Amino acid sequence: MKLSSTRPLAFAWLAAPALVGGLLLSSCSSQPTATEADKTATVIPGETNATSDSAAVTATAGTTGAVKPTGPKPAWGPNLKPEMQAVIEQLMSFKNKPFPEITAAEARKQPSAADAAMKQMRASNIPAPPLNCDTATKTIAPGIKARIYTPKGGTAPFPVIVYYHGGGWVIATNDTYAASAQALCEQVGAMVVSVEYRKGPEHKFPAAHDDAFAAYQAVLKNAASMKGDPNKVAVVGESAGGNLACNVSIMARDKKVALPKYQVLVYPIAGSDTNTPSYQANTQTAPLNKGGMEWFFKNYLRTPADMKDPRINLVAANLKGLEPTTIIAADYDPLTSEGKTLSDKLSAAGVKVNYKKYDGTTHEFFGMAAVVPEAKDAQGVAVSDLKGALK
Numbered sequence: 001m002k003l004s005s006t007r008p009l010a011f012a013w014l015a016a017p018a019l020v021g022g023l024l025l026s027s028c029s030s031q032p033t034a035t036e037a038d039k040t041a042t043v044i045p046g047e048t049n050a051t052s053d054s055a056a057v058t059a060t061a062g063t064t065g066a067v068k069p070t071g072p073k074p075a076w077g078p079n080l081k082p083e084m085q086a087v088i089e090q091l092m093s094f095k096n097k098p099f100p101e102i103t104a105a106e107a108r109k110q111p112s113a114a115d116a117a118m119k120q121m122r123a124s125n126i127p128a129p130p131l132n133c134d135t136a137t138k139t140i141a142p143g144i145k146a147r148i149y150t151p152k153g154g155t156a157p158f159p160v161i162v163y164y165h166g167g168g169w170v171i172a173t174n175d176t177y178a179a180s181a182q183a184l185c186e187q188v189g190a191m192v193v194s195v196e197y198r199k200g201p202e203h204k205f206p207a208a209h210d211d212a213f214a215a216y217q218a219v220l221k222n223a224a225s226m227k228g229d230p231n232k233v234a235v236v237g238e239s240a241g242g243n244l245a246c247n248v249s250i251m252a253r254d255k256k257v258a259l260p261k262y263q264v265l266v267y268p269i270a271g272s273d274t275n276t277p278s279y280q281a282n283t284q285t286a287p288l289n290k291g292g293m294e295w296f297f298k299n300y301l302r303t304p305a306d307m308k309d310p311r312i313n314l315v316a317a318n319l320k321g322l323e324p325t326t327i328i329a330a331d332y333d334p335l336t337s338e339g340k341t342l343s344d345k346l347s348a349a350g351v352k353v354n355y356k357k358y359d360g361t362t363h364e365f366f367g368m369a370a371v372v373p374e375a376k377d378a379q380g381v382a383v384s385d386l387k388g389a390l391k
Contacts, residue, residue, distance in 0.1 A: 065125040076284040081360035090116035133185040141218040149185035149192040156227035158191040159390035164241030168296030187383040191228045200300035212244040234262040242268025262389035266328045270314040271338030272307035278337035288363035319349040329357035
């Protein structure tokens with residue numbers, strides 16, 4: 001299914017808001033190129049969709065202004081919160097091509113929702129906050145790199161969060177989501193290991209899933225040498241990364257590896273049924289809609305048969321014995337139905353779940369804390385739950 005030409009960036013979802021999340025809340029005053037010796041937390045364009053807007057944001061000074069939309073609400077979002085609408089307006093201003101009309105390589109080069117949020121920061125005179133975590137990029141397992149965020153304050157060993165970025169297993173990188181990891185580091189006071197995994201269509205399913213678990217095992221083995229506490233490890237993921245985080249927990253259980261102490265799944269890809277109520281209701285939404293998800297599935301999965309694999313269709317997986325879980329859901333999001341189903345099935349399996357849906361928000365709102373009030377609240381929920389589990 002394709003979007004109409006009036007919804008040009010409806011698929012450029014996971015390349016951004018997590019970036020925006022930390023950026024708006026806790027990081028990113030510049031975008032230099034990353035190196036192995038990178039010691040400052042920065043948002044780095046790399047193969048992501050970042051633009052020079054962040055530099056303009058950091059040059060902004062003065063009093064923070066209100067975040068207000070300039071036009072009417074989109075037909076698909078009559079109840080959008082005004083701050084959320086303002087970011088969506090910026091997103092639409094880029095006039096990108098819908099993902100189904102381009103290749104994955106082309107999609108990775110398009111401006112993203114991160115750029116939209118940063119543009120809104122500039123329009124609202126919102127400066128970027130200072131950085132309070134150091135970073136270093138390391139190879140933590142064969143062929144797998146991770147960006148490691150360490151609090152500048154506090155005393156080691158730190159609790160550890162293994163973080164999996166979004167992108168539909170196709171687009172985005174650690175660079176795209178750098179600020180989200182930074183926010184978790186700063187607010188939880190934890191070392192965050194942001195994992196870079198292989199993506200489709202170059203690397204088909206289950207490449208990302210295998211990398212996610214290999215990275216988790218490496219963190220357990222090497223946490224102490226990285227100033228982390230191997231006995232206090234949680235997993236967090238957004239969208240496709242939420243799927244990976246939950247799969248890591250399931251694989252740890254099945255392979256008799258130490259389970260995480262907690263997992264936070266932010267609007268996770270938890271099902272493969274693209275005809276759920278939320279899929280049917282969100283065919284034109286931005287930054288994610290039904291057509292965008294179908295495009296991601298097509299690029300990552302080997303054959304349609306993979307749709308039935310419980311690693312993709314988490315709502316059909318064995319969920320017994322998993323650790324306590326927080327699930328954050330958005331309103332205008334094709335993944336809302338499956339996120340609620342996953343919550344219900346986790347509860348039925350005896351898992352303690354904290355589920356919260358935020359009305360008037362879209363997929364990827366979680367990262368936009370300085371612009372969207374609901375995002376600030378959602379991050380607070382996740383941080384509080386992680387602190388309780390890790391400390």
